[in-house]
Amino acid sequence: MRLTPEQRDQVADQRGEAGPTRRATVSALEEILYEPLPVLDHGFVRVVDYMGDDAAVVQAARVSYGRGTRKVSEDRGLINYLMRHRHTTPFEMCEIKYHVKLPIFVARQWIRHRTANVNEYSARYSILDNEFYVPAPEHLAAQATTNQQGRSEVLEGAAAQRVLDLLRTEAERAYAGYAELLNEDASGATRPGLARELARINLSLGFYTQWYWKTDLHNLMHFLSLRADPHAQYEIRAYAEVMLETLKRWVPMTYAAFLEYRMNAALISATGLAVIRRLLAGDTVEPEATGLSRREWRELMQLLGRPE
Numbered sequence: 001m002r003l004t005p006e007q008r009d010q011v012a013d014q015r016g017e018a019g020p021t022r023r024a025t026v027s028a029l030e031e032i033l034y035e036p037l038p039v040l041d042h043g044f045v046r047v048v049d050y051m052g053d054d055a056a057v058v059q060a061a062r063v064s065y066g067r068g069t070r071k072v073s074e075d076r077g078l079i080n081y082l083m084r085h086r087h088t089t090p091f092e093m094c095e096i097k098y099h100v101k102l103p104i105f106v107a108r109q110w111i112r113h114r115t116a117n118v119n120e121y122s123a124r125y126s127i128l129d130n131e132f133y134v135p136a137p138e139h140l141a142a143q144a145t146t147n148q149q150g151r152s153e154v155l156e157g158a159a160a161q162r163v164l165d166l167l168r169t170e171a172e173r174a175y176a177g178y179a180e181l182l183n184e185d186a187s188g189a190t191r192p193g194l195a196r197e198l199a200r201i202n203l204s205l206g207f208y209t210q211w212y213w214k215t216d217l218h219n220l221m222h223f224l225s226l227r228a229d230p231h232a233q234y235e236i237r238a239y240a241e242v243m244l245e246t247l248k249r250w251v252p253m254t255y256a257a258f259l260e261y262r263m264n265a266a267l268i269s270a271t272g273l274a275v276i277r278r279l280l281a282g283d284t285v286e287p288e289a290t291g292l293s294r295r296e297w298r299e300l301m302q303l304l305g306r307p308e
């Protein structure tokens with residue numbers, strides 16, 4: 001269950017409250033404020049607060065007294081310029097706070113992003129829910145043989161069923177053990193039991209945890225550039241893709257610049273650039289004579305839409 005009925009009521013109450021403010025607000029983001037946006041089988045991302053908008057980036061870049069906004073086209077041009085030239089500090093003027101429910105193995109990857117403020121649900125203090133991640137059949141892929149960090153073909157038939165059964169029964173067994181060790185039964189009645197901080201230690205990485213995660217716009221984009229990238233593991237990418245949608249609602253000009261100059265752009269090495277210049281000049285280029293490794297050559301050709 002993503003949200004209990006009580007949690008749903010709390011979200012509805014908060015969404016029902018509104019008051020006048022002189023601060024910048026963004027109607028497209030207000031529309032989804034506090035709403036849990038589903039991710040994976042039990043997870044979600046909720047925007048719970050934010051500060052600033054596209055105009056705040058412009059305002060900081062111009063160090064202006066008012067909103068800093070000129071013509072929309074000028075603001076767009078400035079934001080594109082800042083993004084293109086990695087003038088990043090104006091983007092740090094905007095902040096966003098998310099509430100995220102995510103499997104522990106995703107949290108372990110996510111927590112490596114140090115430029116954020118995090119407060120995680122305490123499993124020393126509270127009892128974890130009986131919720132664990134089971135991949136959807138289309139994501140149940142075998143280990144890739146060419147890339148140690150990757151996946152290859154999707155498992156099917158009996159092989160897929162065996163994996164799903166194993167994941168479920170192991171997690172259910174682990175939770176049953178956890179529940180037995182606790183000093184509280186399912187109805188909430190207390191009994192002698194192990195401390196929560198110890199009872200949890202046999203739960204596996206697929207169980208869900210939650211946290212509040214606050215960061216600024218610059219570091220959010222850094223996170224998204226790494227985690228919405230096709231090389232990121234599917235499960236964290238699923239969160240990043242939902243957060244990309246929140247970015248689009250919040251700061252549409254910055255989002256467009258981010259896609260243009262970061263997400264859909266490419267970093268090319270000096271040697272790679274020399275290869276491109278020779279190709280443009282019509283030279284025949286032998287991969288072995290370029291100084292690029294086989295892998296770099298392959299990546300460059302893919303980038304140029306010339307797969308071998």
Ligand SMILES: Cc1cc2nc3c(=O)[nH]c(=O)nc-3n(C[C@H](O)[C@H](O)[C@H](O)COP(=O)(O)OP(=O)(O)OC[C@H]3O[C@@H](n4cnc5c(N)ncnc54)[C@H](O)[C@@H]3O)c2cc1C
Pocket residue numbers: 112113114115116219222226227231232233
């Ligand atoms: C596809 C992929 C595979 C990965 N595989 C592994 C792996 O196998 N093992 C593993 O351990 N990690 C792995 N990581 C995690 C990766 O090494 C980074 O820790 C993670 O992506 C966070 O990036 P970051 O440090 O740039 O972000 P943040 O921590 O948010 O930092 C942002 C920037 O701030 C600066 N910064 C922050 N803190 C410091 C500091 N203490 N010192 C200096 N500069 C700092 C750096 O410039 C940094 O780029 C992987 C990440 C990805 C995306």
